[in-house]
Structure formats: structure tokens, C-alpha cells
């Protein structure tokens with residue numbers, strides 16, 4: 001589904017070059033829910049931005065489905081972003097002037113692909129996420145949890161290969177965080193979505209199938225949840241993070 005191989009990315013600040021990604025390699029399988037954790041500055045957002053095609057990597061490869069992203073022209077990249085990737089941001093970024101249903105349809109409207117099937121898909125997503133009864137309301141008229149579910153439904157409207165989520169529980173209390181994670185679980189169960197989420201939050205990460213920990217620009221550890229209970233997996237994550245701090 002997603003394969004990242006030996007990814008390098010540096011930033012130029014004045015005359016200095018800072019190497020942030022120093023050979024990141026990882027793989028996400030179809031239907032997996034994967035989190036990326038790591039200390040501040042370890043390159044999590046940079047990695048997500050490279051996969052999102054927002055910034056070009058210096059070297060290495062990113063393959064999404066059958067497509068190698070590094071070699072695509074700008075038009076083709078825009079199509080990948082619109083049709084094969086779904087995005088969930090920290091602040092959800094719903095448009096105030098559009099209803100819930102119109103917000104969900106937005107990626108399809110931007111891609112010029114609204115058909116009766118897309119409209120049916122929007123209604124199906126409203127049902128999956130329990131927001132059918134508010135589909136005609138505007139963001140100012142709905143709760144925080146309903147906004148989150150609308151944002152996850154919007155990320156799924158174009159049937160993307162992969163959902164990329166950047167700190168989706170960043171500003172939320174634990175009840176709202178749980179609601180966002182529940183939406184991702186529903187997306188995976190009902191729609192076979194594949195989710196790749198950057199997070200600082202060990203609680204959110206403990207619901208994932210796998211957690212990749214970045215340190216100093218490389219994958220330091222990849223922890224599988226397997227059949228472990230969520231709370232035990234969270235303890236393992238916290239232990240790993242503590243151990244990383246000691247090295």
C-alpha cells in the first residue's frame with residue numbers, strides 16, 4: 001500500500017543544512033492503522049509532508065499503491081493528493097459556509113468528480129459516522145465530536161488509498177480523542193480504510209495496529225500491537241519512549 005524507502009530530507013537555513021530525515025524506511029499494509037511517534041523535532045511532520053507530496057524529499061522513494069510519487073509532475077501529484085490521499089488535520093478545517101454534507105463532498109467537488117454515486121457515498125458516510133441527522137447543518141451549529149466525524153468522513157469521500165492524519169487528537173480532551181480514534185476504527189472496519197497518523201499521544205497510538213517511533217531522523221523502533229490489550233500496549237509504548245530518553 002505505502003512503501004517508504006531510505007527517505008532523506010534536509011532543510012537549508014541560511015548557509016546551514018539540517019538533515020531531518022536520514023534514511024527513513026517503513027511500510028503500511030492495506031487496512032492497517034499505523035501511528036508515528038517520536039520526540040519533538042524528530043521529523044514526524046516532515047515525513048508526513050513528504051508522503052503528502054507537499055514537500056519534495058531529497059532522495060529515497062515513496063510508493064503509494066503502484067505509483068512512485070517522486071517522479072510525478074505537479075498535475076499528477078495534485079491528482080494523487082485529491083484522489084488517493086485523504087487528510088485529517090488537527091483543527092479539522094471545515095469550511096464554515098458549507099453544510100456538513102457539502103463539507104464531506106468538498107474533495108469530490110474540487111476534483112470535479114461529483115456524481116450521483118458520490119452523493120450516495122456522502123450519505124453512506126454520514127450513516128457510518130452517525131451524522132446523517134445533521135447533514136444540512138453548518139459547522140457553527142454542530143458539536144466538536146460531530147465536526148471530527150465530518151472531517152473523517154470528508155477524508156474518505158474519494159475512496160483514498162490512504163488517510164494521513166496530523167495530530168488529529170492534538171487539541172482534544174480524552175473523550176473527544178476517543179471519538180476521533182473510534183471514527184478511524186469505524187473507517188477501517190466499515191470501509192477498509194488505511195490510516196497513517198502522526199501523534200504525540202500514547203493513548204491515541206495505543207489503538208493502532210503498529211506504532212513506528214522516529215528518533216533523530218530514522219525509524220528507531222516499530223512496535224506491533226498484535227492481540228495485546230490496549231492498555232498493555234500503551235504501557236509498552238510509554239516504556240519505549242522512556243527507554244529512548246535514557247539512551
Ligand SMILES: Nc1ncnc2c1ncn2[C@@H]1O[C@H](COP(=O)(O)OP(=O)(O)OP(=O)(O)O)[C@@H](O)[C@H]1O
Nearest residue numbers: 011012013020038039040041042043044045046047
Ligand atoms: N521549513 C523548515 N525549514 C527549516 N527547518 C525546518 C522546517 N520545517 C521543519 N524544520 C525543522 O526540522 C526538524 C523536524 O521538524 P518536524 O516538524 O518534522 O518535527 P516533528 O517531529 O513533527 O516535531 P513536533 O513533534 O514538534 O511537531 C525541526 O528541528 C524543525 O525545526
